Amino acid sequence: MLKILTLTSLLLLTPSLFADVEEGKELFHDADCMSCHNNEDFSPKERKATDYRKLHMAVDACRFANDADWFDDESDSVTEYLNKKYYNFKKK
Numbered sequence: 057m058l059k060i061l062t063l064t065s066l067l068l069l070t071p072s073l074f075a076d077v078e079e080g081k082e083l084f085h086d087a088d089c090m091s092c093h094n095n096e097d098f099s100p101k102e103r104k105a106t107d108y109r110k111l112h113m114a115v116d117a118c119r120f121a122n123d124a125d126w127f128d129d130e131s132d133s134v135t136e137y138l139n140k141k142y143y144n145f146k147k148k
């Protein structure tokens with residue numbers, strides 16, 4: 057039941073099923089990603105991701121490692137958010 061309710065509210069609250077920076081920002085903060093990371097990790101000096109695809113793979117790796125209960129399009133949104141805020145890669 058809870059799952060159905062959560063799903064319904066997600067559908068109602070999610071304005072678009074595509075990558076959404078605002079949604080990504082909320083998900084990133086709700087999943088407490090910054091409990092391990094700081095801004096420095098995503099800076100050009102420290103980062104390992106070298107393109108959009110690798111950034112997305114890193115987001116997915118951390119998402120699964122930390123049991124973030126995201127749908128794939130939510131992972132897209134988090135990637136979009138991090139890219140806009142830190143990486144500025146061209147989307148391919």
Ligand code: HEC
Nearest residue numbers: 087088089092097102103104105114115118119122124134
């Ligand atoms: C338990 C600690 C921990 C948590 C929580 C965590 N991460 Fe990570 N993350 C890491 C570590 C360690 C690495 C480096 C992995 C490597 O270098 O191979 C990393 C790497 C990354 C990178 C790649 C950075 C780069 O360019 O080098 C991204 C993006 C990322 N994490 C996103 C996330 C997101 C999104 C979440 C929230 C779901 C998250 N992380 C939560 C430990 C964590």
